Amino acid sequence: MRRQNLVRLGAVALLAGSLAACGGGDSDDGDGGGGSGGGGAPWILGTTDSVTALDPAGSYDLGSSTLEYNLYQNLLTVPANSSEIVGDAAESCDYDDPQTLTCTLKSGLKFSNGDDLTSSDVKYSFERSIQIQDPNGAAIYLLGSITSTDKDGLVTLDEGAIETPDDTTVVFHLNKPDTTFQYVLTYPGAAAIVDEDVFPADEKLADEEIIGSGPYKLSQYKAGEQAVLEINDQYTGENVGTSEQVFVKYYSEPSALKLAAENGEVDVAWRSLSPTDIADLQNNDAVTVATGKGSEIRYWTWKVDGPVGKQKAIRQAAAQVIDREAIAQDAYDGTVDPLYSIVPPGYAGQKDAFQEKYGDPDPAKAKQILADAGIKTPVDLTVGWTPTHYGPSTEDEANELKRQLDESGLFNVTLKSTEWEQYQTIYKEGAYDLWILGWFPDYPDTDDYLSPFMVDGGFFQNGYQSDEANKLVDEEQGTDDQATREEAFGKLQDLAAEDVPFIPSWVGQNTGVYGAGMEGVEDTLDPAFIFRFWLVSKSS
């Protein structure tokens, strides 16, 4: 049925327009559908990200959320280039106390099929995500403040955790003081609002059947190939798109995406081009390389309870030697920025703690640190990295790190690599003294860069144990006073620089490459990594 609508929509006219547009641009207003959007030409986004599921209950990854941000509404959202969260489906969400969050919905919200969006849909969305327990869904991992987990791993929604006193009010009763919960509400994998009359309560809906209330609606989806989004006539919010249609084309190889961007087969290439490709495209007049602040980080983790890593002086000495500028330049052609704290710049309470403590890379100082601790040099280090999971450039970074540590004369590095699956098993077992990992935040809060790494050895179980760190994390999570939180964040970062359970390496930029006639791409490239289709348009 959907398809027939499309054919009626004047597909032939669109086809002609789009094909011509690939070649150079043509005027095409024959889009027959009386959408609320403007007359922007359809444009094509190319990406190497893959989509796990378009049903929010089954997704916890960037490829899925890229579409979901445009297809669904959350209660709250992150505006472009801002860390201040604002209402999306909700007018506002406010903490009555650190354990109670009350949200008021905007009035007149509708799903793209015409159904009303009410507080009952909101409650249903949370209930079903938790009920489904999809291992790929974020609900069971991020909603700890309204759920409990039994010993078999079964996650259940706490009794009375979500209340809906009326059609436009939702009240969350948290089981512990948690001011990060409001940030979780911006993440579609955990909190996108779905239509209770369409989505089944106990299983995921097929991707091509999903219905949301976002600025766009899905009109075609072929997994791993392409998605077609059309403007949602029912959308009443502020983020109205200008292009009637947006195509998303999926690539498996960055080199193929780069060629497609060069040849104009895609209008925007976003995530993930190789550093070489980006450097090359910067010299290409036909396309523009736009960058915004990023939030994806890489860091090197010490096995703190291992035979080498247990010596703090060794950990500190390595932190003293590492030249992050050189890593960014030599391994990534300057397409990433050096990172001097596990929290990237731009987040509240961020400070370059490693920079403050260690200053410029200095082998002499490092030698002194080791000498003071009475450690014989060179120290033998086994350094681990993994070839595919974090992209091919990880190889370049591992080699650069080895060179830096070896050239200091203080270390004798052996590089070891294995595929991701085996990697994560054996780094926990202590196969490496120092190994690389990456992180991508789920929600835009400083806490998401500290509590997963500093509490009880972090999620990577490196054996780091600090009562002070645990205390500081409890402190910042239990208050909504911004000043108190930022102070705790600062102390945590200083603690990390002193104890060096890990060494931050770099933070990625949010890079998009676009062709002629595209506007607004720069506006959406921010640390939240939300590609806001409504901000982007193609002139016809």
Added chain:
Amino acid sequence: MSRSGSGSLPRYILQRVLLVIPMIWVILTLVFVVLRVAPGDPVSAALGGKLNADALEQRRQALGFNRPLIEQYWEYLSAVMRLDFGTTFSDNQPVLHVVRDKGGATLSLTLAAFAIALVVGIPLGLLAGRYRDSVADVLIRFFGILSYAAPIFFIGFLLQVYVAQPLGLPTSGMASPITVFTVEPKTHILLIDVFFSGDGTAITDVLKHLLLPAATLGLLICGVFIRLVRVNILQTMQSDYVEAAEARGISPSKVTRKHAFRNALVPVITVVGLQFALLLGGAVLTESTFNWPGLGNELVKYINDRDYGAVQGIITIFAVAVVLISLLVDIVNALVDPRVRY
């Protein structure tokens, strides 16, 4: 090849058909064992970089990956027998849909490559065989060897950079997004659907996308054909009946055309079936180079994701296809050449 039994054709065919099931079973079991013995599981592949060990273990437990292997194996075999492959873990697609859609793409690519290889390879092979040791023979043989020796991804990339860009040919995918969007999926094989749609622009678009990948893969197979046809021609030319024909005073060119060519091509047809396996292997690399949304490309991705259901589904399809084709080849062989049935 040495199979006992009397020489009756139906009996031979029956034997071969009965062998199909255990052969597929062997492949399925092998893949099951390899996947489960290999480190990792779908949960840690997807979320190992985010969750701690306890949370991962809870998910594994909840999904049943901790149950005894033999139990999971039995479950899997019975699911295969019911043709129920479930849904992929890593991208939420019914496995049968994946096989249908991506299989269609792989089929279009391999068939087009095959066609190119036949059109180029067979005449060249005939030529080389007919004029053995001539300059043409040497050049053709070198071409055949080179096309086989050059890695697909190397040739593919050279074509993308040095041929596609100057000629304005597309370098990735099966069609431009708008074509995929508008063509109605009747058979789920785009190459066929687009002809049903009768839309000239769309047809050109699809064919343009097909050209380079098919040529790349076709080149690989082409080398094999050249070699095969040439060798068969040489063998036939030296066989007794050709000599006899020559002795009877039939002109050499007529002998070649009427007798040698025809007889040389019969074994080629049967060997062609065996090339199917090579073609599927080559398709993986071609698909990955040209971003072709085919099964091979998907298989690599799903193995990386440890997506057990998807991998097993795809492998099953491959196994069935390969075994059925070899069955077909054997039967055709038996029909053509009674000596095969010992």
Added chain:
Amino acid sequence: MRGVLKLIAKPFTDTVGLARWMLVIGVVLTAVFVVCAIFAPWLAPYGFAQSSVDGARFPKVGAPSGTHWFGTDRLFFDVFSRVVWGARTAILVVVLSILFCVVIGVPLGLVSGYFGGWPDRILVLVMDAIFAFPSFLLAIVFSFLLTGIIGGSVIAVALSLTAIYIPQYFRVVRNTTVSAKEATYVEAARAIGATDGVVMRRYLFGNVVQSVPVLATLNAADAILTLAGLGFLGLGIQSTDAAEWGHDLNRALADAGSGVWWTGLYPGLAIVLLVTGLTLVGEGLNETLNPTLRRRRLLPVVLPARTTTSEEVR
């Protein structure tokens, strides 16, 4: 010794004109790579993972020059050195995998064919199934398993290749055994009381092992391509463990789009040349050893002067 020399020289002496030239070219190409493989440490100016000399860093993606004949790559490595060391990896992997195939496949085929019965039938079934399946896909599956368990090492990849080639050795050896065990001399040996072990070792082994070298040559070219394909998909050997052409080519694809041709061209050429060489040798052997292809010589050249010719060979 003279017999061996004669055997080796046979393909050359038996061929004429262009066919001989193709064989010679093949042998020379293969020999060049074998020499590179054996003498890599002396032939290559630098180590395969060496990025500086006497503390001075090599240039990054430096164009070919006097100091770096084939330029340098993204990892600051010398491309020429990696191409030379890559020959060692390629040949090591191929030799190892063939060795494994022979060590496992030949006894298995011998025993299976000799004793027969249901174990034989099952083995035949399993091997046929593996053989029928697209070998590259199988290699992918196996290398996932093996590189996962033992890491992306030479051994892991060699074992993956072994897994896909073993059925061929098994089948050939088994089928030869089945027909040879009926031969009179084997019957006779058994009649005088030779045990099964002795029969297999003494009488059958020498007979069946003759087909192995031809098979090995044919597989070698394919193995090189499979190795490169795995490397290209990122499943093979990592750059710090050894130099591998497929892996280097994969990394070089990004360069090629930006006008850096030297990081991809040379490893690519190396693959093409070595595979061409091996294929030429294989085809040449096939053409001379396969009686249905041999050119019939009308003149009975060798008959009258048999003794003298063998003298002349010396």
